[in-house]
Amino acid sequence: MTKLLTFLAVFFTALSLNAQSFDFYISDPDPAPDSLKFCMGETVTFTIDYQGWGWAEWYMCSEEPDLVGWSNFDKWEYVYPTDTTYTLTVDSEVYFWVKVSEDFNSSFSDVYHIRLNGEVPELVYSDTIFCEGSMLTVSSSVTGLGTGYYKWYKDDIEMAGQTDESIDITEPGTYYVSALSNETGCPDSYYTSDAVTFHYVKPSVSGEFKPDLSRVTLETSQDYTNYQWYESTTVDGTLNAISGADTYTYNATTTATDMYYAVEVTTDGGCTAMSDRALINDSLYSLPEIIEPAETFQCSDASVTLELVNQGYAAYQWYKNGSSMWGQTSSTLTVQNDWSGGSGTYTVMVKTGIDEITEFESNAIDLTFATKPSINIKDNATLCPNDTVTLEAKAGSSVPVGGYESYKWYFNDVNDFSSAVEISGATDSIIDIPVPEETRYYWVATTLNGCDDVSNSKNITEFSLNAPYLSVTPWDRLMCDGDTVKIKTFTTNVTYQWYFNGEPVDSANNQEFYTTEVGYYDLEITSTICEDADPVMNNDSVVLSYRVNPQFSVTPDGEVYGGDSTHLIFCKYENISLTLDDSTNFSSIQWMGKLFDPSSVTDEWEYIEGETNGVYSFVNGVDNDKLHFKVRVDSVMGSDEVCTGFTDYKTIDGWVFADPAIASYGNNELCEEGDSVMINLAFPGEWESYEWYRDGELVPDSNNDTLWPKLEGEYVIFAYPEKCPDIPHTSGVGPIVQIMPEAFIDMDDVALFANPYGNFGRVYDYVWYLNGEAIDMNTMGLDQHPGYILVEDVVPGSYEVEVSNPSGCIRYSEAFEVVGIGEAEAGIHIYPNPVNNTLNISLENISGINTIDVYTATGQLVETISDVQYSQSIDFSSQINGLFLIKVNYVNNSHSIYKVVKN
Structure with missing residues (x-):
């Protein structure tokens, strides 16, 4: 930073601006000279560092600014920077500063006083006028530099051979000097004075018009020693001396004849000079008079031109109602009923050619224009949706409603009267209308004193709130x-x-x-x-x-999730480091974590125990149980005041992969040794490689999502994702590949079963045979499974079954014999046979049966059924395996015996 020669800092308002912080300094040259003196033409670059949302105004001034009382505010020059810098080319002494504003608060920077390294010369002379033929000496205020250190100029052309500190001039013109005032500090830097114009002695003539005396009193300067007034009847004719007119004033009478007057003067130095000629007549020097217009009442769209009887005055200023009309300085005035209104009292003030001071006022002309109607909203009502509003026609803002002879109201949805629609029956000075949902435009047409007028459009727009600031x-x-x-x-x-x-x-x-x-x-x-x-x-x-807004970075670079650069995804077990930027700037550090969404209240941000350094490292998915991280820091702001701040949070997430699943086909079964069956990855995924295992052993050359096993065993797959290829994901369990089992028939108390029986994802088709004939399973009931036959549908005979899988493998069972009585034997059915636990006996007729006895093969009585029912069950679960006899005793003392095998 540079040394500041002048310091001024004030508050624009009474509000505190302690929080408003900015730095304003010279950035080039760096460092700047302590004196802030620079050579002519050198540049100084100013820079502002500011992080606020307000704006900066840049100023410079040729004198020290009054930032308290603003007494010289009119001399402040506003400059336009490039972004945050401004480069000044030094050509004079200047003060430079900025003002920073936010809301209603403003603050000034320090003020830099930039000075020239060297002295700018000024011209020194006795007078700016001299007699033709005489000589005038002009000198530089910077003296003592010697010949060759000055350059003199006349009318912007360097004067040959004029290199001394002074010159003698004999001709009028504009002169200035350039001086090499600091050859050591600023070599080749000539500093240039302001230019001064010198001219020969020539008297000027002014005058005062006195209309009551019909004369003009002419006057020249009293600084001369002798005077002689002259007159002529033409602008270039011979001037004749006026006898006795030998003072600095002369009274010239105004007549209809043009007369030209001039004065010749003699200076103290004895030189003589003649003034320009002044024209005097009663056209130029008379009181102004406005010609009365034919009509002083006009319709609103009419115009009237006011003009003077005489139009030879030197200057004009028109007035309306006593106030000057801006820009109206011509000899005529066209009045029309514009935005300012045409009605009023008009006059004009004029000046004569020789009298530049005295003004003469004309007569007054009163003009009245018909007032164009205007539309007001009654009581300035708010145009609320669904409301009704009253429109009023008026002849001005401060007059009662009405004032015209007739009214017609119109509306349009666009601001175009030419296509507007007349409102039927609306012929009064007021009209009630509903507030439209979309902007609608209204006009009123009026008549008064033969003048037809139409108002400007009045847009009726439904009230809506503005966005709050x-x-x-x-x-x-x-x-x-x-x-x-x-x-x-x-x-x-x-x-x-x-x-x-x-x-x-x-x-x-x-x-x-x-x-x-x-x-x-x-x-x-x-x-x-x-x-x-x-x-x-x-x-x-x-x-x-x-206010303290630290940042932290994450290494390594994670993958950005969903375009959100704060949500990063890493592999499990990856080493993560969170690093606080500029950690040495903070007096204390505490890392924090949160599991659930940072905006939720499900859990709170928690301090991570022991993590109080600039770097927090962990193994993703292992060492931490949080997803979102940020840092709390303390920073000393000044006066030992501690300000606590937090970084924005970042989410450290992990890739989630669905474990692979295996799809199998054909019951995972081989028809015979040497066959193969397809198994593959059930669902596609972004996997980089695969490994198949059979009973825990790696299957060679199995890097594929599909496998054709030929050997029996359990197969599982390990899949390695593209994102995290070092971490495998497995199906855990897999299909068991086997050779299709042989078919056989089994029977229990419920049904006759075919094996293999479909389960664990295996399905089979069955064809049953009884005594060599295929059984129509549709006769077994709607809920009959093709893999079994319920015992109530089983009849004595030889059963076989054909079992096939989806791959077309077929197995045939051996015959299964069901033993029982035939249909001719009194309708007695005994099943199952063989029996495991319960033997069922069903009878179609019980009236002829006395008892039923159960014997072992050795003739030992096991059980007697005395209360014979149509259906009864006998428990065989406690009997040993072997042959049993069922004896049915009839009431006629006859009996039947049936063999049953216990398995």
Whole structure:
């Protein structure tokens, strides 16, 4: 930073600007000279460093600025920087500074006093006029440099051979000098004086017109020694001396004849000079008179031209109602009923050619223009949706409603009267209309004194709220942890609902809102005047950030999720390091973590124990149980005040892969040794490689998503994802490949079963045979499974079954004999046979049966059934395997015996 020669810093308002921080300095040259002196033509670059949201105004001034009383504000020159810099080319002494503004607060920077390294010369002379034929000496204020250190110029042309500190001039012209005033500090830098114009002695003539005396008193300077006035009747004719007119004044009478007057003077030096000629006549020197127009009442679209009887005056200024009319300085004035209104009293002030001071006022002319009608909204009513509003036709803003002879009302949906629609029956000075949903335009046509007029359009637009402007204190929207920030709107006649991070804040319904949390804030307002008006929100959210706003980086680079650079994805077991930028700038550091969404209240941010350094490292998915991370830091702001801030959070996520699943076909069965069956990855995925295992052993050359096993065993797959190729994912279990089993028939108390029986994802087709004939399974009932036959459908005979799988492998069972009585034997059915646990006996007729006995093969009685039913069951579960006899005793003392095998 450079040394500041002048320091001035004030507050623009009474509000504190302690939070407003900026740095204004000279960035080139760096360092700048302590004296802030520079050679002519050198450049100085000023720079402002400012992180706020306001704006900077750049100023310079040739004298020291009064930043307190602003007494020389009119001399401040506003300059336009390039972004945050401004480069000044030094050509004179100058003061330079900036003003920074935010909201209603402003602050000035230090003021830099830039000076020249060397002295700028000024011209020294006795007078700027001299007699023709005489000589005048002009010198430089910078003296003593010697011959060759000066350059003199006349009318911007360098004077040959004039290199001394003074010259003698004999001709009029504009002169200036350049001096090499600091050859050591600024070699070849000539500093140039201001230019001064010198001319020969020539008297000027002024005068005063005296209309009451019909004369003009001519006058010249009293600084001369002798005077003689002359007159002539032509502009270039012979001048004749006027006898006795030998003083600095002369009274010239105004007549109809043109007369030209001049004065000859003699100076103290004895030289003589003649003035220019002045024309005097009664056309140029008479009181102005405006010609009365034929009509002083005009329709609103008419125009009137006012002109003077005489138009030879030197200057004109027209007036309306006593006030000068800007730009109206011609000899005539065209009056029309424009935006300022045509009606009023008009006069003109004139000046004569020789009298540049005295003004003469004309007579007054009163003009009246018909007033163009205007449309007002009655009582300035608010145009609420679904309301009715009254429009009023008036002949001005401060007059009663009406004032015209007739009225017609029109409307249009576009601002074009030529296509407007007349409103039927609307012939009064007022009209009631419904407030339209879309903007609609209205006009009123009136008549008065033969003048037809149409108002300007009045657009009727449904009321809608403007987005509220939000003011924030502090203005920079920065805070330390624990600070309170005030957000305020100036909108009134509304209700308020404040939002934090997109969610409404409970009970936050005031014009001012106070918060201690960083985030983004919005305000929704609803009109209390127009209940049907839509609520609106502010345009740009108020974003509050920590004043101490550290950053941290993540290594290695993770993959960005969903375009969100703060959400990074890594592989499990990957070593992650979170590094705080510029960690030595903070007095304390604490890493924090959170599992659930950072905006949720499911859990709170927690300090990570022991992690108080600039780097926090962990193994992803192993050492940490959090997903979101940030850092809390303390920084000393000044005066030992500690400001706590937080970094923005970053999400350290892990890839999640669905474990692979295996799809198998044909029951995973081989028809015979040497066959193969296909198994493959059931669902596609972004996998880089595969490994298949059979009963825990790696299958050679199995890097494929499909395998054709030829050997029996359990097969599983390990898949390695493209994202994290070092971490395998497995199906865990897999299909068991086997040779299709042989078919056989089994029977229990419920049904006759075919094997193999479909389960664990294996399916089979069955064809049953009884005594060599295929059985129609459709006769077995709708819920009959083709793999079994219920015992109630089983009849004695020889059963066989054909079993096939989806691959076309077929197995045939051996015959299974079912033993029992035939249909001719009294309708007795005994099943199952063989029996395991329960033997069922069903009878079609029990009236002829006395008892049923059960004997072992050795003749030992096991059980007697005395109460014979149509259906009864006998428990064989405790009997040993072997042959049993069932004896049915009839009432006629006969019996039948049946053999049953117990398995």
